[in-house]
Amino acid sequence: MGMVAGAVFASGAWANPSLLPKEPPEGWILVDGPRIFTKATLFEHINGQAELFFKYGFQRCTFAVYKDRSNPDQQIDLDIYDMGNVLQAFGVFSRFRDEDRPMGVGLDSTLDEHSALFYQGKYYVALYATESNPDVLKQLARKVSENLSDPSPPPREISFFPKEDLKPGSIQYVSEGFLGHQFLKRGFHGTYADGDKEFQLFLAVFKNPEEAKTGLRAFRNYLSNKGKIAQETPAGFGPDVVRGKDPYQGDILVLQKESYLVGVAGSKLGGKEEERLADLAKRVR
C-alpha cells in the first residue's frame, strides 16, 4: 500500500509507519492507516476510555485496519499505544487482560477468539477481530512485536510476587487510587488461591522509605477511623507493621519495607496468607 510507504498525515499528526509490520499475514491487506492519535485526539478514537490511558502516561497511538482479501467481513483493528515506559505499558495491559491465556508474544500477552493483547517495552498493543480469528490475530501480533524495538525488561516488582498459589495473569499495576485509597497512590496486587479461598498480596509503591512510612501511618489512621486495628501483630514482621480490619478489603496485614508497603488482604487471614506475605516481603529490595 502507498500508505505504508511514506509518512501519512492523519488526525493532525504525522504517523510513523515504521511501527506497523512490513508485511501483514498472508492474504490480508492494510486498508486504513497508519493513523496517529495524540493526547488531544485520543477521545475521537476510543471515547471515554481515553481517560484510563491518560492515567497511565499515554503518549500516542498508532492505529491501522487490516482486512482479509477473500472475505472483507473479516477485519482486524490494530492499536499500538506508546505509553512512555514499560511500567505504564504493563499497567494498561494488566487492566485489560481478562484471563491468563498467553500467546507467547511480547513480555506478556493474552489471546482469545476476538482479541490479542500484549505489552513490549513501552508499547501496549491491542488487536481486535470482527470475526473469530485467533490464528491470524496471533500471526499479526507476532509481526507487530518483531517490529517494536524497545528492549526494556518487565517491571521488577512483578518478580517480587511469589509464584506459589498465584492465579496466573492476576498481577495488576494500578497507577492511582491503589486499593481505592488516595493515600496509597500506586501499586501492584496479585490474587492468590488457597482452595476455594482467595486473598490478595499487594505492594504499594512510594518514592522513598520516608514516604512509605507516612503511607503506613495514613493506613493505620484509616483503619482506626473506618475499620479496626488489632492490638497484636504476628511475630517476624518487624516493628513497622499494622494488622486490622478494612471495611471493604477484609482482614489486612501491612508492613513497610524500603520504599514499599507490603501487605495481604482477605476475608480471614491465617498461616498461609502470612507465609505468602513473608515470601513477598523477603523479595522486596
Place this chain on the structure above:
Amino acid sequence: MPSNHMGRRKFIKQLSSICVGLMTSRLWSANSSHAATQKTPSLEYRTLGKTGLKVTAVSMGVMNCSDPAVVLRAFDLGINFYDTADCYMGGRNEEMVGKAFQGKRDKVYLQTKVHAHDEQRMRASVERSLRRLRTDYIDVLVWHGHNSTEEVSDREQFDFMEKMKKEGKIRFSGFSSHSRMAPLLKEAAQCGYHDVALVSYNFTHSRDLKEAVAMAAKAGVGIVAMKTQAGGYTKEKMEGLNPHQAALKYILRDPNVAATVPGVTTIEQIEECAAVIGTSLSQRDLRELKAYQAFLENRICTLCGGCTGECSCGVPYGDLLRAVMYHDGYRNDLLAKETVKDSLSQQIWQRCSECSSCTAVCRRGLEIKEQIQLALTLYSHDA
C-alpha cells in the same frame, strides 16, 4: 463558600451543614424542572426523565475505578446509579461492577453501553454485558459516543433498542456524546427515540448546551452529566475552593440534570462528591460561587469553535486556547506542548508572533488575545 484558606475537611463539613436550600432558594428555584427533586435527610433523588427512575443526583462513573471498595463505599453512601461500559478495560469494568453488586442488584440502577454494529454483534455485546454484570436486565443501555444528528434519529438503532426492551434485556435506552452535544440533544428532543442522554456537561460549556439540555429534559429525556469536573482547577487558583466539589455543585444547579456521574477512583473522592448531595447555598455561598463562575468564564475556552477561521494568518485560535487550558487548568504541560506541536507549523507560529493587528474575538468574552500571548510565551519552542 469557604474562606480563602479553608481546608477540604472543613469545607466538606460546611457543605454538609448547609444542605437544605439549593433547590428551594429563589436563585436556584426549579420551577421548570423535569428532574423533580425529592429529599431524604442525606440524599437528593431526581427523576431520570421519562424512565421514572429515582436516581441519586450525585451518582458514579465507574470507568476508571480499579477497586470494588470504591463502588461499595458509594453504595454505602446511598448512591444508586452507576455508569460503566462494555469496552472499559475490555469488559473488566463491568465485571467489577457485577461482582460488587452481587446480592444488591435490586438496590441499584446500572447503565452500560453498546456500539452500533450489525444486529448480531450488538446482541452479542448486550449478552456479554449481562453476563459480566451478573444480571438478567440492564436498567439503561446507551449507544456509545454518538457524533451526528443522523445517529440520534437512526430508526434502525431505535428498533434494536425496542427489541431489547421487549425481550426484557434492557429497561431503557439512550445515547452518549462527547461532542456536538447541543444539536444532538435537540434532535433527541424532537425524535423521541431516547429515554436518556449521557452528555459531557460542565462549567466550561456554553449557554447553547444548557438550552439544549433543557429542551431535551422537557421532552422527557433523562439527562446524565458526565465529565462534570472538566479536569478541575488547583486549589490555589480558586482561593481555597475545592475544585471538584465546586464543579459538581455548578452542574447540579441545573434542575434539568437528573444525575451526574463524576468519574472517581478512590474512596476519598466518592466521599467528597457525596458530601455535595443535597447541599444548599447561603447567600454568601452564592456570591462566592458566582465569583468563581466569573473567574472561570474569563479563563476557560469551551472549545465552541466560534473563533475558527477568523485569523487571516491561519492561526487556529482554538488549539492555542486549548493548550492554555491544559497548562492553566489541567496543569498538564506535556499535553499543552503536544497540542501546540500537533496543530501549528513553525511558519504559522512565526506569523502569529510577528502580527501586530490581532483580530481575535471571543463570543463568550474570553480574553483571547491574552491567552494567545500566553501560549506564544510558553510554547513557542515546541511548535
